[in-house]
Amino acid sequence: MARFIELAELFGELEKITSHKEIVRMISEFFRGLKGDEVKDSAYLFLGSIGPAFENTTLGIKDRLAVRAIAEAYGVSEGEVKKRYARTGDLGDVAFELSKKMEISLTIEDVFQRLVQIKKVSGKGSQEEKTGLFSDILQKATPEEAKYIVRLVLGRLRLGFGDQFLLEAFSIAFTGDKKNAVKIKESYSVCTDMGELAKALSEQGTGALNFISIKPGRPVKSMLSQRVESFEELEKRVQGKKAAEEKYDGERIQVHKTGEEIKAFSRRLEDITSQYPDIIEAVRESVLAKEIVLDGEIVAYAEVEKDGTRIEEFYPFQNLMQRRRKYEIEKYREKCPVAVFFFDILYLNGESILKKSYLERRALLEMNVVEKGIIHLANRIVTESIEEIEDFFNETVIKGLEGIVVKSTSSNSVYEAGKRSWFWFKWKQEYSEGMRETFDLVIVGSYYGKGRRKGSFGALLCAVLNEEEQRFETLTKVGTGFTDADAEEINRLISAHIVNEIPKNVSIRKGMLPDIFIEPAIVIEVLGSEITNSPGHTAGEGKEETGLALRFPRFLRIRYDKTPYDAMTVKEVRDLKNGA
Numbered sequence: 232m233a234r235f236i237e238l239a240e241l242f243g244e245l246e247k248i249t250s251h252k253e254i255v256r257m258i259s260e261f262f263r264g265l266k267g268d269e270v271k272d273s274a275y276l277f278l279g280s281i282g283p284a285f286e287n288t289t290l291g292i293k294d295r296l297a298v299r300a301i302a303e304a305y306g307v308s309e310g311e312v313k314k315r316y317a318r319t320g321d322l323g324d325v326a327f328e329l330s331k332k333m334e335i336s337l338t339i340e341d342v343f344q345r346l347v348q349i350k351k352v353s354g355k356g357s358q359e360e361k362t363g364l365f366s367d368i369l370q371k372a373t374p375e376e377a378k379y380i381v382r383l384v385l386g387r388l389r390l391g392f393g394d395q396f397l398l399e400a401f402s403i404a405f406t407g408d409k410k411n412a413v414k415i416k417e418s419y420s421v422c423t424d425m426g427e428l429a430k431a432l433s434e435q436g437t438g439a440l441n442f443i444s445i446k447p448g449r450p451v452k453s454m455l456s457q458r459v460e461s462f463e464e465l466e467k468r469v470q471g472k473k474a475a476e477e478k479y480d481g482e483r484i485q486v487h488k489t490g491e492e493i494k495a496f497s498r499r500l501e502d503i504t505s506q507y508p509d510i511i512e513a514v515r516e517s518v519l520a521k522e523i524v525l526d527g528e529i530v531a532y533a534e535v536e537k538d539g540t541r542i543e544e545f546y547p548f549q550n551l552m553q554r555r556r557k558y559e560i561e562k563y564r565e566k567c568p569v570a571v572f573f574f575d576i577l578y579l580n581g582e583s584i585l586k587k588s589y590l591e592r593r594a595l596l597e598m599n600v601v602e603k604g605i606i607h608l609a610n611r612i613v614t615e616s617i618e619e620i621e622d623f624f625n626e627t628v629i630k631g632l633e634g635i636v637v638k639s640t641s642s643n644s645v646y647e648a649g650k651r652s653w654f655w656f657k658w659k660q661e662y663s664e665g666m667r668e669t670f671d672l673v674i675v676g677s678y679y680g681k682g683r684r685k686g687s688f689g690a691l692l693c694a695v696l697n698e699e700e701q702r703f704e705t706l707t708k709v710g711t712g713f714t715d716a717d718a719e720e721i722n723r724l725i726s727a728h729i730v731n732e733i734p735k736n737v738s739i740r741k742g743m744l745p746d747i748f749i750e751p752a753i754v755i756e757v758l759g760s761e762i763t764n765s766p767g768h769t770a771g772e773g774k775e776e777t778g779l780a781l782r783f784p785r786f787l788r789i790r791y792d793k794t795p796y797d798a799m800t801v802k803e804v805r806d807l808k809n810g811a
């Protein structure tokens with residue numbers, strides 16, 4: 232049985248190291264020494280969790296309870312814990328200071344099982360019980376162990392690297408060859424449960440990759456589209472017969488039905504079932520297959536009567552945000568009606584549909600989904616004629632939609648989970664009007680506001696993803712376009728991600744240092760006008776190249792549906808600059 236101290240010490244070392252290669256090497260060595268359930272459980276712990284993202288894994292302990300548990304564990308007052316917390320800014324560090332335990336007794340399994348136990352406690356008196364379980368394990372932990380147990384319980388492990396490093400480490404640890412990382416990453420798009428994947432790889436090596444398949448109840452990463460620079464480019468990119476579908480501007484949804492159980496997942500793979508009871512009910516009526524996985528978009532939508540005819544009204548994306556809530560769901564169900572437009576099918580009655588072509592999938596979709604009430608299929612045409620597609624595009628814009636997604640109908644047009652695929656191309660109204668490009672950027676810092684914005688931020692320091700290095704490099708400072716409500720919401724979101732120093736996976740030039748550092752977590756969409764070379768920013772900076780910067784950025788909206796790893800990449804910015 233592996234001891235927890237080994238994991239805690241490794242976490243401590245990893246916090247200090249920045250070399251990608253070294254981090255991967257150390258993680259892989261650690262995994263090589265694990266057996267059985269330890270592999271699965273450690274994989275979750277590395278991601279600061281006790282299960283996959285699509286399961287609710289929060290332990291239900293906030294700062295207040297953690298303060299109490301730490302005070303109880305070490306026989307000090309809550310006031311003392313708070314004082315130390317105010318000084319260190321980290322309750323893990325407080326536990327580190329207070330623990331006097333020298334003998335090492337905890338195994339990885341002890342800690343993991345205790346976290347699971349804490350999560351499971353619910354109902355009356357649960358707060359006391361949770362605190363008791365938490366303080367009990369702290370008493371058994373050495374200072375180093377206590378530090379990481381506290382951070383894990385609070386969901387603030389913050390090692391400063393994401394899934395990709397772990398997958399690369401698995402490639403070395405379980406297949407003996409780092410080249411398999413590419414395939415393992417592809418498999419992770421289909422089997423998004425890091426623990427399951429780790430277990431399968433540790434038991435079967437590369438052999439596991441042949442068996443990994445979509446499973447109802449476990450969301451796959453969404454297939455994404457490319458963008459084209461001109462309408463003519465569409466014709467070149469997708470030759471012959473192509474489908475043009477309406478592009479709905481709402482929230483991506485993956486619906487999984489297994490018998491009576493129906494679940495909905497977001498693009499971030501979070502379980503959003505409880506937010507959309509109306510959609511779940513409607514799917515129950517419209518989709519009869521026993522087991523099925525559907526892909527689509529939820530939109531704020533209503534059919535209204537105008538001059539005796541029923542017309543469709545699509546509402547802006549912002550309306551849908553009212554539905555992102557845990558409480559008052561019924562009230563907002565009325566206030567913000569939605570509809571879902573399904574455009575793909577990924578699984579049907581025991582069989583993966585991912586490898587079927589677009590036309591085969593669409594036929595199965597039509598056979599298995601009855602359009603009724605708020606359930607629709609994406610409206611589309613299939614044609615060879617670019618003129619017809621242009622007409623279709625114009626109609627979608629008149630309807631108030633964003634644009635179209637043009638899809639290849641070739642025999643190899645499979646569903647490419649997790650990829651920006653060359654089988655799908657988006658064309659939006661703003662491109663056709665020669666409007667400026669939008670950028671999805673990650674907030675990594677903020678500057679204090681002045682005047683009217685005093686007490687809030689004056690500007691946000693924003694970054695793009697350097698994919699090779701898995702690092703966030705700054706591109707621009709965004710200071711305009713925020714309404715007061717936007718600013719308030721952003722302040723609320725960033726408050727949970729403020730850190731004391733530059734996160735390890737963020738690179739910022741000295742002259743650009745913000746007043747507050749923010750760990751990469753929140754993505755915003757920004758309208759920008761021009762990409763220039765700039766020595767002030769780090770995006771794309773290399774030995775011979777200066778960084779890139781985005782000029783005159785204006786905030787558009789928060790992208791709740793994107794993780795920092797879905798943000799724009801350095802390569803995409805460079806391609807835009809070069810007009811590629």
Ligand SMILES: Nc1ncnc2c1ncn2[C@@H]1O[C@H](COP(=O)(O)OP(=O)(O)OP(=O)(O)O)[C@@H](O)[C@H]1O
Nearest residue numbers: 454455456476477478479480483528574609636657
């Ligand atoms: N008919 C459709 N087919 C595919 N995707 C659609 C369709 N209608 C709406 N969408 C949405 O459009 C997105 C396609 O654009 P893309 O894959 O580039 O995502 P994105 O990065 O979120 O871009 P955008 O900001 O343009 O939505 C999908 O992720 C999906 O949410």
